[in-house]
Amino acid sequence: MKRADLIPSRILTLDQAARKAGALRLSGKKIAFTNGVFDILHQGHIFSLSEAAKTADFLFVGLNADASVKRLKGESRPVNSQESRAILLASLLMVDAVVIFEEDTPLNLITAIMPDVLVKGGDYTIDQVAGAKEVIGNGGHVIINPILEGFSSTTLIEKMKGHRPG
Numbered sequence: 526m527k528r529a530d531l532i533p534s535r536i537l538t539l540d541q542a543a544r545k546a547g548a549l550r551l552s553g554k555k556i557a558f559t560n561g562v563f564d565i566l567h568q569g570h571i572f573s574l575s576e577a578a579k580t581a582d583f584l585f586v587g588l589n590a591d592a593s594v595k596r597l598k599g600e601s602r603p604v605n606s607q608e609s610r611a612i613l614l615a616s617l618l619m620v621d622a623v624v625i626f627e628e629d630t631p632l633n634l635i636t637a638i639m640p641d642v643l644v645k646g647g648d649y650t651i652d653q654v655a656g657a658k659e660v661i662g663n664g665g666h667v668i669i670n671p672i673l674e675g676f677s678s679t680t681l682i683e684k685m686k687g688h689r690p691g
Contacts, residue, residue, distance in 0.1 A: 528654060531614070531615045532612060532615045533612070535615040535620070535621065535622050535623060536611045536615050536622075536623045536624075537622050537623070537624050538573035538624070538680065539546050539623075539624060539626070539633070539634060539637055541636065542585060542601060542622060542624045542638055543638060544610075544633055544691075545622060546585070546595065546637075546638040546639065546640070547584070547666040548651070549583050554581075554582040554583050555580075555581040555582045555641045555642065556581055556582070556583050556584070556585065556588075556638065556639075556640040556641050556642070557577055557578065557580045557581035557583065557584045557585070557640055557641065557642040557643075558584075558585045558587065558631075558633075558635060558638055558640035558642070558643050558644065558656075559573070559574065559584070559585075559586055559587070559643075559644040559645065559646070560588070560589070560626075560631045560634075560645075561573075561586075561587075561588070561646075562588075562589045562594050562597070562598065562602075562603060562610075562682075563586075563610050563613070563614055564594065564598075564602060564604050564605055564610065565604055565605065566610075566613050566614075566638070572619075573613075573646040573670060573672070574617060574619050574620060575584065576644070576646075576670045577619075577642075577646075577668075577670065578620070578643035578689045579646060580642040580668060581612055581641060581642050583622070584619060584621050584622075584642070584688055585621065585623075585624060585626055585638055585640065586614055586620050586621050586622070586623050586624070586663075587625075587626050587631040587634050587635070588607065588611055588614060588623055588625045588626070589603075589626065589629075590607050590608075590625050590626060590644055591603055591607045592627060592628045593626070593627055593628060593629055594607075596629060597629060602675070602678060607625050607690045607691060611623045611632055623686040624638075627686070628654030628657035628664060630656075631655055631656065631672075632655045632656050632659075635655065635656030635660065636656065636659050639659070639660070639663055639665070640660060640665060641664075641665045642665060642667075642668060643656055643657060643660045643661070643665065643666070643667045643668070644667075644668045644669075644670060645667070645670070645672070646669075646670045646672050646678050647667055647669070648671075648672070649669055651667050651669065654669070
C-alpha cells in the first residue's frame, strides 16, 4: 500500500468490523480471522500473519487491548501501546483490518465477524481455540499454524534486558 494516510482507516471498531464482514460475505469473499498481542513485531508474527492471509480473501486481526495484555502477561506488558501495535499491524500488506478487543479472548469479536476460517498459531488444539466451536458450527473451519521457532516477544524483551528467559 502506497497510501500511508489510509492505514488508520484499517483499524475498526467491533461494529465496523461486523458490518465489513457482512458486506464481504454478501460479495462472496472468504473471511479469515486471527488474533494476538503482537507486542514487539518480529519475523514469527510476519510468518503467522502471512499464513493466515493465505486462507482467505480478507484477513481480520484481533488485537488484545492493553488492559487485556496486562491481565494475560503481567504488569510489565505490553511494551508498546495498543495504538502503536494497531498502527503497525494495519500497515502490513497481508492485514486487511485490525480490531482491538478488551476481553481476554476474542470470542465476542469472532462471533460478530463469524469468519469462514479461524487461524491460530501455536501448539493449541482446536478445542482450546476461542471461537472454534462457533466457527465450526457455522460451517467454517479452524487452522492451527505452526509457530516459527526461535521468535517470541518475551524472548526479545528478555534479551533487551540482558538476560535469557528461564
